[in-house]
Amino acid sequence: MTAPPDNDVLWARALHFSHHGSPGLTGVSLGVREGEILAVSGPRGSGKSTLLRLLSGQLLPEPGGEVWFDSTPVHSMSALARERLRRDRFGWIEPRPGLVPELSAWENVALPLMLAGAPRREAKAAALEWLARLDIAALARKRPHALLQAQRQRIAFARALVGTPAVLFADEPTAPLHLADRAHVLRTLTTAARSHGIAVVLATHDPDTTALADRTVSLLDGRLVTTVHLPGGGTAQVPDDDPDPGTDHGTGGDPDHGTEGRAACSLSV
């Protein structure tokens, strides 16, 4: 077992996972630096959600796979330790906001802090600060049913950020939003994460979303692939065979080299 590089907050090697026998992820290795916004792109069913669930300790990789957070092996932690890690150091956003309907916006945001034992006054102050950062301070007292979908999703973002997690996992966070809302909501999220040094792992199949990331890795049929540009102007996606995240962070290295002899698994011209 090799310890990961110091500057990677999250590091994974040789991740394999099958959903009841059907392959979800095959040999994925990557690293995420502190404060980095990493997009995980790929078509539907390519393994993005499976990867995020493995990286966040919700799923365990098959034997031989490793996930490290802050130089601690997550893959060998007990279920309870992984649950604590997720609660204390990770944030999670899904396409559906999943707010508690009986609670106001600020109460929904403050909930993780109060469940962790923070005094109500302190939790409320933190919740109000995050609502202000996400441009929805005026909605603090409203209940979810009185809000628009985009506003509810911003509240879910604030709830995921309020504990200042080391890593925020966002799985298609803008999927339910109109196109016009998407860029604005995401820009607000990435700005807030950057200003607090929060690393974001963002699963998306939307090219406009990947444009906001510092770096993008692509999945196809459960494998990391690298996009290479063909002489005729098209592109091909070739498997990234490097099992070690190493210094290129599992992005497949230089797209102009080392692709000869590899089978292109997707072509578009």
Ligand SMILES: Nc1ncnc2c1ncn2[C@@H]1O[C@H](COP(=O)(O)OP(=O)(O)OP(=O)(O)O)[C@@H](O)[C@H]1O
């Ligand atoms: N609970 C499950 N049971 C069986 N197969 C599953 C399960 N979850 C995912 N899969 C399969 O694993 C593969 C990867 O799915 P995954 O949800 O990780 O992809 P994705 O890129 O996130 O897709 P989407 O964008 O649709 O969420 C797919 O073939 C999917 O059908």
